Amino acid sequence: MTLKSKEMLIISNLLTIFLISTTIKLISSLAISNLTSINQFKRDYYNYACELSTIYDSSEFIYDIERSNIVDGQEGLPLHLIIRLINSNTCSPLQGVYVHVWHANAFGQFSTGRTINSMKLNEYELFLRGHQITDPQGDVSFKTIIPGWISKRTNHIYVRVTLDSTSESAIYNGQLFFEEKFLELVKVSFPYSLHLKKINFITNQDDLVYNTNHQGAETTLSLAELGSGYQTIITLGVDPSKVIK
Missing domain, CATH: 2.60.130.10 (Aromatic compound dioxygenase)
Incomplete structure (x- = not known):
């Protein structure tokens, strides 16, 4: 292999390494940007409701059961x-x-x-x-x-x-x-x-x-x-x- 050929091969390898490194950085940047966009989308979608809601002192909790209808015959709207x-x-x-x-x-x-x-x-x-x-x-x-x-x-x-x-x-x-x-x-x-x-x-x-x-x-x-x-x-x-x- 001639000296010129060796130089061309080295340049080609360096160019390949540069392209791979640039691509990796670009993908990482896009991933971070995409994650940020997703979180921003979530906050916009839920109208910032993902922020911690007001916590109050509660009355004494007593026994209950798992059910959706809790009326039990009580009158009201x-x-x-x-x-x-x-x-x-x-x-x-x-x-x-x-x-x-x-x-x-x-x-x-x-x-x-x-x-x-x-x-x-x-x-x-x-x-x-x-x-x-x-x-x-x-x-x-x-x-x-x-x-x-x-x-x-x-x-x-x-x-x-x-x-x-x-x-x-x-x-x-x-x-x-x-x-x-x-x-x-x-x-x-x-x-x-x-x-x-x-x-x-x-x-x-x-x-x-x-x-x-x-x-x-x-x-x-x-x-x-x-x-x-x-x-x-x-x-x-x-x-x-x-x-x-």
């Missing part, structure tokens, strides 16, 4: 409640966690979770209480009613997210509220209107929890009419790596 959980760290749907909900009935009463028949110890008073496990989209769905107000508290729904069926592994405690204009309609509707004779109606502005750092608006439900009742969906950002005591 029907509500189809959909809760969507998003991992606040990754903006991805949070699948396989337990979402517990409970709230008062139209008269401001909570179920006790205790046995209702001393002869049947497996029967418990559990109206308007239950839990569901999030699906691949991070969703759970409950058939319930619009809650009534209670002493010193506006109408609200408790939400507790746990890693398993117990209450010891909570990763989120929250409360869901309703728009003030809607509550004005609720209080004069049957059977809620009967409750006015016993306990004064409490507005959002008079509710200390709702007004804590003005955060109640962050978990206020937006309702749409559905037949004789209403439907709503709310997205909550939850950090599954932090257990709340």
